[in-house]
Amino acid sequence: MRYRLTVLTPMLVGDGSKLSPIDYMVWRDQVNILDQTRIFRLLARGSRLENYLKQIAKAEKLDFASWGGFAQNFAKRRVPFEHPSYSAYWERLPAEQLHIPTFAASVAGPYLPASALKGALRTSLIFKLADGRALKEVEAALASERPPRQPGQLAEERVAGAPSHTRMRTIALADSAPAPQASLKIHLVRVATLERKGPRQFELRWKQAPRGSVEARRIEESTPQFAEMASPGTVFEGEAAERGFLTQPEIARALGWRSPLRWPDMLAIANDYAAAMLAAHRQYVTWSGLGTLEESLGRLERTLEQVRARNDACLVALGWGAGFLSKAVNLAVPEEDFRRVLGQHPLYARALRAGLPFPKTRRIVFLDNRPAALPGWAMLELV
Numbered sequence: 583m584r585y586r587l588t589v590l591t592p593m594l595v596g597d598g599s600k601l602s603p604i605d606y607m608v609w610r611d612q613v614n615i616l617d618q619t620r621i622f623r624l625l626a627r628g629s630r631l632e633n634y635l636k637q638i639a640k641a642e643k644l645d646f647a648s649w650g651g652f653a654q655n656f657a658k659r660r661v662p663f664e665h666p667s668y669s670a671y672w673e674r675l676p677a678e679q680l681h682i683p684t685f686a687a688s689v690a691g692p693y694l695p696a697s698a699l700k701g702a703l704r705t706s707l708i709f710k711l712a713d714g715r716a717l718k719e720v721e722a723a724l725a726s727e728r729p730p731r732q733p734g735q736l737a738e739e740r741v742a743g744a745p746s747h748t749r750m751r752t753i754a755l756a757d758s759a760p761a762p763q764a765s766l767k768i769h770l771v772r773v774a775t776l777e778r779k780g781p782r783q784f785e786l787r788w789k790q791a792p793r794g795s796v797e798a799r800r801i802e803e804s805t806p807q808f809a810e811m812a813s814p815g816t817v818f819e820g821e822a823a824e825r826g827f828l829t830q831p832e833i834a835r836a837l838g839w840r841s842p843l844r845w846p847d848m849l850a851i852a853n854d855y856a857a858a859m860l861a862a863h864r865q866y867v868t869w870s871g872l873g874t875l876e877e878s879l880g881r882l883e884r885t886l887e888q889v890r891a892r893n894d895a896c897l898v899a900l901g902w903g904a905g906f907l908s909k910a911v912n913l914a915v916p917e918e919d920f921r922r923v924l925g926q927h928p929l930y931a932r933a934l935r936a937g938l939p940f941p942k943t944r945r946i947v948f949l950d951n952r953p954a955a956l957p958g959w960a961m962l963e964l965v
Contacts, residue, residue, distance in 0.1 A: 585755065585822040586963045587694060587898075590885065591878060591955040592664075592769050592811040592947045595698045595901040597686040601810075603643040603677045607653035611666045613682065613768050613810075614657035621656050642677030661810055664767045665951045671770065671806050679791060682768065683902055684810045691760030694818035699962070700755050702900040703848055704742065705909060706855035707750065711741040712914040717923055724926040733927070734910070747837045752828045753848055758818035765816040769947050771807045771903060771957070776870060776942045786870040789943065798871075801953075809902065811947070811957065822964060845894075845964060852896035852962070856886055858913045859899060863956060866944060875946070878955040885961060895963040903945040904958030912940075 606615045625631035637645065646653070663669060672680065685692045716737040723730050730736060742748050773789035787795035788804030796803045812818075822845075827833065829842040860883055867875050882897065889895040899908040907913065912920045925934045934940060946953045 583822045583824070584965050585699075585820055586965050587699065587758070587818045588961045588963070589812045589814055589816040589818075589959075590882060590897075590961055591814060591957055591959040592767075592949075593816075593901050593958050593960060594683060594809050594811045594903060595686055595694055596683050597695075600681040600683050603680045604638050604641055606682075607644055607646060607650060607657075608669055608672055609646070609650065609653040611669050612660050612662040614653040615659040615661070616652055617656050617658035620658075621652055624656070643680070659763065661766055661768050664769045664813075664949065667951050668768070668770050668806075668808070672808065675806070679805065680808070682808045682810060685766055685812060688760065691763050692766055692812065693760050694758040694820070696755040696757045696820065698900050699898070700750065700753075702898045702908065703753075703852055704748075704750050705911065706852040706898075707843070707848070708738055708742050709855045709858070709911040709914045710851045712737065712911050713741070714915065714919070716740040717915050717919055721923045721926070724923065729926075737911075743838070747839075749839055749843045752825050752843045753845055754823040754825060756821040758820035761812065761816055761818055765812050766810055767813050768808050769811045769949075770951070771809055771945050771947050772801070772804050772953070773807075774870060774872060774944050774946050774953075776938055778938060784869045784938070786872060806948075807945075819965075849893065849896040849962070849964075850890075852898055853886060853890050855913075856897035856899070859907050860886065862907055862913060863944070866939070869939065872946070872953065874953045875956065882959055889961060894965075895961060898960055898962055899956075899958045900960065901958045903947070903956075905944060905956075906941040908958065 601613070601615060605618070606613050608614070621634070622631065625634050634649070637648070644652075663672075686695050686698075687693065719740060720733050720737050723733055723736055742750065775787050775789055775795055776784040777787050777795070779785045786798040788798065788801050789795050790803070791805040824845055828837075829844065831842075834840075834842040860879065863875075864879055864883075867873070867879060886897050889897060899905075912924075921934050921940065924930045924940075930940075933942070936942075945957055947955045947957045949955065
């Protein structure tokens with residue numbers, strides 16, 4: 583059995599790496615990632631290596647006038663901006679905001695790590711199985727004298743099982759085969775947020791770094807982010823399996839499962855979670871007035887309707903930018919209970935006291951320099 587994951591909105595599943603402004607140069611509306619090893623070998627033959635090392639040591643960006651030839655001749659990868667206008671934004675930003683997260687890649691090219699996909703499916707399973715008892719256990723743990731550093735792990739193991747006997751053991755996924763390098767582009771992302779105007783009335787604003795926000799009409803003054811993302815239509819394929827030994831009823835009972843988890847069950851659960859997330863995003867669009875997302879959300883909702891009629895496909899949200907909703911199961915419990923419990927954690931207490939929708943921000947991907955999509959959505963099919 584194999585799986586096929588088709589990217590529906592720009593998606594970044596990274597390996598934790600970022601390009602610093604001295605790792606690349608922008609030339610001809612593309613990011614030219616320098617082959618530093620090759621450059622060092624070339625400069626070591628003459629007297630320019632010492633000057634180059636000195637500039638790297640003190641520079642925030644490489645001086646294009648002095649070293650721009652390397653961008654033309656010694657780039658190991660060239661990744662275009664999604665829109666030519668992004669070069670001007672890049673020029674205006676300070677160096678500390680020009681670190682570009684990159685897509686996971688091997689020597690053969692960009693690929694989808696199986697851990698990212700299986701993590702998204704596991705979150706769906708926890709959403710399906712979460713109940714009030716698990717939330718009460720987390721609340722009690724947070725109120726104890728020694729609260730846990732990772733309280734969510736308690737609820738996760740409570741509903742899906744500890745790693746040794748998790749219900750996810752019945753299904754297996756492998757890293758995908760490499761996708762074409764041309765499927766990656768440097769996308770521009772801005773962060774939308776909400777500000778209260780009245781009871782259940784909110785106003786759209788755009789975040790500025792390091793803090794603050796600007797009105798929706800002054801969007802050009804907000805701080806953009808750049809990320810290397812797979813474009814819509816990109817396909818990742820890899821091996822999938824179902825461990826038949828673990829699906830035997832007697833084995834499932836020994837592991838404490840009511841029933842073994844099969845692929846059709848997992849896909850249906852993932853679709854339920856996708857529907858809950860899309861409904862929450864639809865509400866956010868209503869609050870914020872971000873009408874430019876209507877078309878993208880509509881396409882995702884129609885795709886979800888189509889795959890729900892099948893037993894071999896689902897929608898998932900994963901990777902960088904997919905947001906809090908794709909990694910937490912607050913949609914599975916009453917909002918007032920979730921706020922009460924999460925409010926005990928110092929990281930979230932201040933945000934919850936404001937009384938705004940939680941989370942109040944969304945990363946928005948721009949296409950053709952217009953806010954167009956929520957990142958990270960894809961369709962998973964078994965083939």
